[in-house]
Amino acid sequence: MKVDRLKVEGIEVTHEVDPELVTNVPTLESMSECSLKHYDAVYLGMPYCWEYEGNLISNHDDLGAAVEMLRAMKKKVYVSTFAAPRNKDLKHVFSLIDKAVELEVDAVESTNYGVIRHITKEYPDVRVHTGGLTNIYTSATAELLYSMGVERVMPAYELPIEDIRKIKDVGLEVEVVVHGKIPLGISHDCFLKSFADKTGKDCPYICKEEFWFRSDDLVLKPFGSATLSGKDVCMYEHIEKLDFVDAMRIEAISERIGYRDVVGEIYRRRINEGYSTEDFGRLKEMAKNGICNGFYFNKAGQDYIGKVGKAEETKGVL
Amino acid sequence: MLELRPGDGEALYVGLKGFSRYSDRYALTAEEINELAKQKRVYVAFNRIKSPKEIEEAVNKLKGIEGLILNDPGTIWKLKDKHDLSITSSVGICPTNRLDLEFLAEIGCDICIIPPELNEDFAKAKTDKTGKKAYKLELFRFALMEMFYKGRCMLTGYFDGIITKKDGLCTKKCCRKWEVFMGDEKVFETSFPPQKSWLRIDGADIVKYEGRQIKSGGD
Numbered sequence: 001m002k003v004d005r006l007k008v009e010g011i012e013v014t015h016e017v018d019p020e021l022v023t024n025v026p027t028l029e030s031m032s033e034c035s036l037k038h039y040d041a042v043y044l045g046m047p048y049c050w051e052y053e054g055n056l057i058s059n060h061d062d063l064g065a066a067v068e069m070l071r072a073m074k075k076k077v078y079v080s081t082f083a084a085p086r087n088k089d090l091k092h093v094f095s096l097i098d099k100a101v102e103l104e105v106d107a108v109e110s111t112n113y114g115v116i117r118h119i120t121k122e123y124p125d126v127r128v129h130t131g132g133l134t135n136i137y138t139s140a141t142a143e144l145l146y147s148m149g150v151e152r153v154m155p156a157y158e159l160p161i162e163d164i165r166k167i168k169d170v171g172l173e174v175e176v177v178v179h180g181k182i183p184l185g186i187s188h189d190c191f192l193k194s195f196a197d198k199t200g201k202d203c204p205y206i207c208k209e210e211f212w213f214r215s216d217d218l219v220l221k222p223f224g225s226a227t228l229s230g231k232d233v234c235m236y237e238h239i240e241k242l243d244f245v246d247a248m249r250i251e252a253i254s255e256r257i258g259y260r261d262v263v264g265e266i267y268r269r270r271i272n273e274g275y276s277t278e279d280f281g282r283l284k285e286m287a288k289n290g291i292c293n294g295f296y297f298n299k300a301g302q303d304y305i306g307k308v309g310k311a312e313e314t315k316g317v318l
Numbered sequence: 319m320l321e322l323r324p325g326d327g328e329a330l331y332v333g334l335k336g337f338s339r340y341s342d343r344y345a346l347t348a349e350e351i352n353e354l355a356k357q358k359r360v361y362v363a364f365n366r367i368k369s370p371k372e373i374e375e376a377v378n379k380l381k382g383i384e385g386l387i388l389n390d391p392g393t394i395w396k397l398k399d400k401h402d403l404s405i406t407s408s409v410g411i412c413p414t415n416r417l418d419l420e421f422l423a424e425i426g427c428d429i430c431i432i433p434p435e436l437n438e439d440f441a442k443a444k445t446d447k448t449g450k451k452a453y454k455l456e457l458f459r460f461a462l463m464e465m466f467y468k469g470r471c472m473l474t475g476y477f478d479g480i481i482t483k484k485d486g487l488c489t490k491k492c493c494r495k496w497e498v499f500m501g502d503e504k505v506f507e508t509s510f511p512p513q514k515s516w517l518r519i520d521g522a523d524i525v526k527y528e529g530r531q532i533k534s535g536g537d
Contacts, residue, residue, distance in 0.1 A: 084414045084467065087439050113391060114417025117424070124515065127511065134413070135469070137367045137483060140392025158475050158483065184476050187467035188435040198506050213496040213508075218477055220496075227466070229476060298481035301472070 002222060016272055020247040022175065023260055024080065027054035028062040030257060032102060033073060038264035039250075041076035043109055047083040047131070048224030048252055053204040057082060058092070060099045068105045074104040083133055084113050084186050084225065094118075101126060108154070110134075120149040129175065132157045132185055142170040152246065157182045160298045161241055173246040177265055179237040179283070180251025181221055181228040182294055184301075191222045208257075217301075219289045223254045230302065232293035236280050237268055237307040241296070244304075259286060283298075328417040329359035331387065332528075337376055338363045338484040339410075348379040355382035365389040365408040366486045370396040377401060389469070389483065391425055399428030406456065410469030410483065411431060416440075423452040429524060430454070431467055434461035434517055442522040462512035465492035471524035 023039050025031050026046035036042055044066050045057035056063045057080060070077045078102040085093050093115055100108050101123055108118045111131040119128050129152040136142055137156045145153060145303060152173035155164045168174045196202045201209060215219040219230025233251070235242060242248065250267060252260040263286070266279040280311060284291055292302045299305065325352065332338075332354065333345035346354070360383045364373050370393045376384065377397070383448050385404030388394045394405055406429040407413070407422045419430050419440075430453050432440050437457050465471065473491040475481045482488050492510040519525050 037383075084412075086436060086471075090415055090417065105499070112418065113411075114413070114415050114419070117421040118417050133470070136508045138369060138390050138392045139392055140370050140396050142392065144392045144395045147510065156471055156483075158481050179435045184472040186470045187466045188433070188463075195505075198498075199500055202502075209500050212499040214499055215491075215496045217492065218494070220473075295475060295481075298479075301476035316339045 010043070019242075019245055020076070020175075021250070021264065021267060021271065022078075022247050023250040023264060024253045025066075025251055026052060028057060028059075028066050029054050030260075031066055031069060032257075033069075034263075035233065035261035036070070036073065036075065036094060036256065037230070038268040039075065040263070041078060041106070042248070043069055043078045043080045043249075044070075044105075045080040045096075046224065047111070047209070048186070048226040050082060050089070051204050052207055054215055057096050060096075063099060064103060066107060077103075078109055078129060079103075079105050080131070081110045081112070081115060083131070083183075085112055085115060090115075097123065097126075097240075116145070116150060117148060122183070125151060127151050132153060132177065133186060136167065137163075139166045139170055142167045142172060146170055146172045152283045154249070157184075157289070158239055158295045158301070161296050164242075164245060164296075170247040174244075175247035175249055176242060176245050177233055177251045177294065178239060178242065178248040179267060180232055180249070181230070181254060182251060183228055184220065185227045187225050189226070190225050191227070192224070196205040202211075211297060221254060229292065229294075230289040231292040231302055231304075232283070232287040232290075233294035233301075234283055234287070234304070235293065236267070237275070237281055237298065238271060239295070255263075262286065320523075325340045325387045329353065329361060329384065331361050331363055333363045333365075334376060334380075337366050337368065339482070340488070341494060342486075342510070348376070351383065352381045355380075355384075359384045361385045361387055361404070361406060363387040363408070364393075365410055367393075369393075373397065374400060377403075384427070387431075391422070391525045394422070395425040402491070404428045407431060408469070410468040412467050419453055419455075427453055427454050429460070431456040431458075431526065434458040434463060434469065434515065434528075437517045437519065456524040456526055457515055457519045457522035459519050459522075459525045459527055460514070460516055461526075463515045465510035500520060 019041045022041040024043035046052045046055045067077050070188045107127040107129045109129040109131050111133040132154040135152050135156050154175045155167045192206045193203045201304050211222050219229040221230055248264050292304050295301045297305055334344045335345040338345045338513045362383050367390050387406040387408050389408040389410040405427050405428045407429040413419050421428050474489045477491050480487050495509050497504050497507050497508055
């Protein structure tokens, strides 16, 4: 629970504010009222491939329908943009931003400095969020973005909690991933596309399959031009340590139907009612390759430190 | 055209111990850099991410150098007006389009390095709307093409707890043999070792030859 300080008639008062619980959905097909009911806000679109079948950042009619659906559910609507746009992608990015502005969404998210600057200059009334691949490693960069008009940042995934707190001190809103697979790299080409001759599946259908890179006990998940962590980042046990953030994201862009619903319900209960051993067990069961803490505790991102401070074995289904 | 080669070019990129990527084994002390700067045009790489204050204190110990290579937009923005030095944005910032370059020029970059994968994209993209150069473009003539864009890989931190951007080290997990599974079925094995590549440099103001990783064996 975050404590906000407000001045009312010159007197400082405090009140508790729950963090916004947010998730992301790639396509209209993957949206359902049931799976989104636990969230306050939703990022629309898959930022790692324009060609992903049904991608909301490429299908503007679907995007309009998705926005309408979320509005009816009284959710905040954010639109993601392509993660690493090249020059040839910019016309598509501009078209998407125009559509997002026309739809009056609540924010546009980008991880690209050039695009972020373009939005803050050309659309000063549009609220801008920056995603985790923006590479915000220092308070100085957060200050720079704040000075440009950015309202919310997701610090670099590799930052520990103490560094995230310093970024929060800059004065803008901070969002972090509390659960799900985080991107660990972004490439020039899509690995999956290059597998077509070996798998008998071609783009865009190959993305409907779940791929893994495994090397002994190391696991990665290729997904479009991004490669995600094989394990699910899980901060369920430690959520109080992130009580200063403004938004908590359930990263579900690559997940099958059902994951977003169950994980959202568990984290909503965690925020409202507190810890449940049963819920934590369910999260571990759902993580095919185990859970980890990401980079929050200055450890290897794939490690998991339990509530009692001991490393836990979490590989495989528990 | 200015050439930046590892070892013997017109100008040199050197690392300052404690501040440069790829370990300190081949990085120089401030005294060594100051001596070198008497003979060559020296650009000093500060491409490990640290606070602007730490970098400024280190820069203040250098004399006669030509410029700085920085890896964090906020640090570029903060340091630009504090020194009369050329500022180069490290490839680790990973600009992927012309808007990125305009942004980097706006915050104070004089020279922008782009990922080697994108050389051809940038051949005609270096002028602003008035036709005036807003920045110099630095392209790799020779580079190691890696699994991910340079500056966009977190595998070392994820698997080994070493944050490459802060600690400067890479454990090259990309070079391992990886089994590719579709669902639960193993379909083949692959690996993603860096590929030595010679690249087109049309439109470059400055040409760069990647050297440190090769010399140091990638540590």
